[in-house]
Amino acid sequence: MSKxxxxxxxxxxxxxxxxxxxxxxxxxxxxxxxxxxxxxxxxRVFDAAVERAYGGSRKVEWEETLxxxxxxxxxxxxxxxxxxxxxxxxVVGIKGPLTTPVGGGIRSLNVTLRQVLDLYxxxxxxxYYRGVPAPVRAPEKVDMVVFRENTxxxxxxxxxxxxxAEAKGLADYIKxxxxxxxxxxxxxxxKPMSKEASQRLVRRAIxxxxxxxxRSVTLVHKGNIMxxxxxxxxxxxxxxxxxxxxxxxxTETEVQEKFAGKAPEGRVxxxxxxxxxxxxxxxxxxxxxxxxxxPNLNGDYLSDALAAQVGGLGMAPGANxxxxxxxxxxxxxxxxxxAGQDKVNPSSLILSGAxxxxxxxxxxxxxxxxxxxxxxILAGVVxxxxxxxxxxxxxxxxxxxxxxxxxxMARME
Numbered sequence: 001m002s003k004x005x006x007x008x009x010x011x012x013x014x015x016x017x018x019x020x021x022x023x024x025x026x027x028x029x030x031x032x033x034x035x036x037x038x039x040x041x042x043x044r045v046f047d048a049a050v051e052r053a054y055g056g057s058r059k060v061e062w063e064e065t066l067x068x069x070x071x072x073x074x075x076x077x078x079x080x081x082x083x084x085x086x087x088x089x090x091v092v093g094i095k096g097p098l099t100t101p102v103g104g105g106i107r108s109l110n111v112t113l114r115q116v117l118d119l120y121x122x123x124x125x126x127x128y129y130r131g132v133p134a135p136v137r138a139p140e141k142v143d144m145v146v147f148r149e150n151t152x153x154x155x156x157x158x159x160x161x162x163x164x165a166e167a168k169g170l171a172d173y174i175k176x177x178x179x180x181x182x183x184x185x186x187x188x189x190x191k192p193m194s195k196e197a198s199q200r201l202v203r204r205a206i207x208x209x210x211x212x213x214x215r216s217v218t219l220v221h222k223g224n225i226m227x228x229x230x231x232x233x234x235x236x237x238x239x240x241x242x243x244x245x246x247x248x249x250x251t252e253t254e255v256q257e258k259f260a261g262k263a264p265e266g267r268v269x270x271x272x273x274x275x276x277x278x279x280x281x282x283x284x285x286x287x288x289x290x291x292x293x294x295p296n297l298n299g300d301y302l303s304d305a306l307a308a309q310v311g312g313l314g315m316a317p318g319a320n321x322x323x324x325x326x327x328x329x330x331x332x333x334x335x336x337x338x339a340g341q342d343k344v345n346p347s348s349l350i351l352s353g354a355x356x357x358x359x360x361x362x363x364x365x366x367x368x369x370x371x372x373x374x375x376x377i378l379a380g381v382v383x384x385x386x387x388x389x390x391x392x393x394x395x396x397x398x399x400x401x402x403x404x405x406x407x408x409m410a411r412m413e
Contacts, residue, residue, distance in 0.1 A: 153297050
């Protein structure tokens with residue numbers, strides 16, 4: 001990059017779209033444990049994809065942003081305010097897995113990032129890449145995108161330990177003011193869910209479905225039991241669709257009653273499923289579902305369960321997106337016992353980078369990453385986690401896997 005081509009920051013237009021300069025600065029957090037290993041591998045793939053796609057006319061300057069163990073060692077803070085400000089300024093960032101401090105400090109760095117930056121939509125596309133060993137007979141039928149509300153529900157952190165004065169005080173209030181009994185000595189947690197947060201999540205899910213030509217958005221909830229929280233999520237979701245997308249959506253009931261069981265062309269079907277039933281549907285009839293929108297806890301469980309059907313979290317990308325900032329991330333843990341061994345599968349972070357480029361409007365780079373990664377796996381060149389499940393595979397190191405992907409990109413030319 002020449003001196004005249006200084007990287008610029010992404011800006012958000014008045015309509016919410018991104019203004020992405022050709023020479024752009026993007027924040028990254030390498031992560032803890034195996035994070036540095038997978039980041040070193042992934043960033044080489046990212047740079048190669050951009051170079052191959054745009055021939056030097058577009059480039060990324062990577063801005064390191066401290067969080068987790070490295071931040072604590074260097075600054076004494078697990079998540080420095082300067083790092084949050086860098087993410088706000090860059091608008092788009094990408095991160096490896098982060099350690100959650102035990103016995104003190106921040107409850108969860110991932111949850112804190114989501115809440116402080118208001119990254120209210122956790123987006124997890126789950127699809128099958130050919131050649132990946134999977135535990136189900138037809139993993140290619142799985143092609144869903146989970147939209148998980150990221151800021152409320154039981155993840156809000158409103159809980160108090162058993163025997164605490166706070167828990168006892170809440171139990172007393174519930175008994176005296178609400179005439180309900182809480183067993184003595186209980187720990188107590190509160191599950192807040194608001195109309196505002198629920199509807200902005202559903203709005204983003206419907207917009208995505210319309211933009212990507214998806215057939216349906218399914219509201220996944222446990223409203224048969226938790227009627228005023230998850231039941232309200234379902235109600236608010238349907239209300240939002242009717243109020244803001246009436247001309248472009250149709251309910252599942254309307255399809256049956258007004259359109260003889262066939263959705264009108266160009267309309268997204270809005271439907272809902274009880275959470276436990278959805279787990280069964282995901283296994284038995286996955287091809288009937290496209291976009292899933294759900295509260296926080298349901299989304300945590302279901303996105304991981306879907307990932308297991310297509311090869312596990314090592315193949316699962318993810319993003320935490322708000323109106324002002326988006327942070328893309330590896331969805332697996334830090335795996336500290338493998339730290340520094342150049343061993344683990346970097347595919348989750350690599351595919352998260354493809355998501356990031358797609359979000360930025362750099363679809364050509366995203367497509368090259370996905371195509372080359374799949375071609376590498378089909379060639380039997382994989383890291384240990386996949387090699388042990390594949391007959392005749394050639395096991396390679398994390399860095400070597402990245403090199404193989406880059407070689408596949410070169411063959412595409």
